[in-house]
Amino acid sequence: xxxxHYGVVDAIGWITLNRPDTRNALTFEMYEGLAEICAxxxxxxxxxxxxxxxxxxxxxxxxxxxxxxRGFSTPQDAWDYEAKMDGVLEEIERCPIPTIAAITxxxxxxxxxxxxxxDLRITDARLKFGFPIARTLGNCLSVSSLARLSDLIGxxxxxxxxxxxxxxxxxxxxxxxxxxxxxxxxxxxxxxAEELAAHLATHAPLTLRVTKEGxxxxxxxxxxxxxxxxxxxxxxxxxxxxxxEAFLAKRAPQWKGR
Numbered sequence: 678x679x680x681x682h683y684g685v686v687d688a689i690g691w692i693t694l695n696r697p698d699t700r701n702a703l704t705f706e707m708y709e710g711l712a713e714i715c716a717x718x719x720x721x722x723x724x725x726x727x728x729x730x731x732x733x734x735x736x737x738x739x740x741x742x743x744x745x746x747r748g749f750s751t752p753q754d755a756w757d758y759e760a761k762m763d764g765v766l767e768e769i770e771r772c773p774i775p776t777i778a779a780i781t782x783x784x785x786x787x788x789x790x791x792x793x794x795x796d797l798r799i800t801d802a803r804l805k806f807g808f809p810i811a812r813t814l815g816n817c818l819s820v821s822s823l824a825r826l827s828d829l830i831g832x833x834x835x836x837x838x839x840x841x842x843x844x845x846x847x848x849x850x851x852x853x854x855x856x857x858x859x860x861x862x863x864x865x866x867x868x869x870a871e872e873l874a875a876h877l878a879t880h881a882p883l884t885l886r887v888t889k890e891g892x893x894x895x896x897x898x899x900x901x902x903x904x905x906x907x908x909x910x911x912x913x914x915x916x917x918x919x920x921x922e923a924f925l926a927k928r929a930p931q932w933k934g935r
Contacts, residue, residue, distance in 0.1 A: 681710040689874045690718070690727040690774075694788075697733025702742040703787045705761070711791070712765040715772035720886075722934050725878035727772065728870045729795060730779040731788070734863035737778065740786020743814065759819040762787070766822065769794040770893055773886050775877045779870035780804060780856070781863040785844065790822055793829055796889060797873065799858040801866050805844040806855065812842040828896045830855055881920060882934040887911050 682693040692714060694701040711729075718724060731737040749755060769776065769791060778784075778795040782803045789806050792798055810816050818826075818839075826835045830853050838845060850856045860866045877885065887907040894902035911917060916932050923930035 680704060681707045683710075683714050685724055687875070688723060688725045688878055689871065690714070690724045692727060692729045693732050694730070694738050695732040696742075697731070697735065699742065700736035700739035700783055701731040701733070701788065702739050703791075704742050705745055708741075708762070708765045708787070712768040715776070716768045718772050718774050720773050720882070720934055722882070724774060725882065726775045726777065726874035728777045728779050728874055729791065730867065730870065731781060734781050736783035736788070737780040737792060738785075738788025739783045740788055746814070746816075755816075762790070763819050763821045766790055766794050766825070770825075771890070773889075774882065775874075775885050775889075777870050777874055777877075779866050780806075781866055785809060790818075790825075793825055798856045799860060799866055799869055799873070800847055800850065800856045801860050801862050802847045804847040804850055804856070804859075806846075806850055807838050807842075807844040809842040809844065811839060824896065881916050881930070881932050883911050883914050883916050 680694075680696050682691075682695050684691050692711065694703065694707065696702055696704075696707075715727070718727065746758075749758070775797070776795040778792040778798040780792055780798060780800040782801070782805065784792050784800075784804060784806045786808060789808060792806070808818060810818075823832075823835060834853065845853075845855065847856070847859045851859055858869065860869050887910050891902075891904060891907050894904070915935050916930070919932065920930045
């Protein structure tokens, strides 16, 4: 198995960050592979949800592998890295099907950024989430990453966790809406992720897709963001007609994603 593995089982895509000996520290190739999978996610119903998780059960991902930074010597190196990261995270966020971060243990740096881009996050009780860069590398997050995190947990909390370099635990994460569920252990997290993905697979895919995009536009552009194309996509779809007829006939709808 490579450092990044992707497989589909029963219409659920499983992305495994597979460097357990390094707590799944991310290489540039892993970031690029993750972006490619999300950018090319099919909308034909063959994949209805994607779960991202870390191998080994000890960590989701402990950030970027620090050896990746040894060649940095100019401002352009730093600008290029953050631009690449912004592109990767945007591809995850724009993935046309629902994404679930199944978090076990450490979820820091680049791993925390990836989890923040997913639609749903669940964890076990060992969660340690954050960006301890003020006491480790001394680098920074891009404005895009700060905006995404601020939208998720509020700018005040983002400032506090970065300034203090502390890590957010499971109970606090649930209280502030960072995660939706806390499970007992890694095995329970994976079982719940599969159950949750299967549940999402029963819902109208276009409703989920346009909601994802609408929330992204709302964050970036505010309440005045363009939405006519999203409304048209949903209301003019075969699925909307099917949903209406199924509701009136008191039967389960058969979604097609078009």
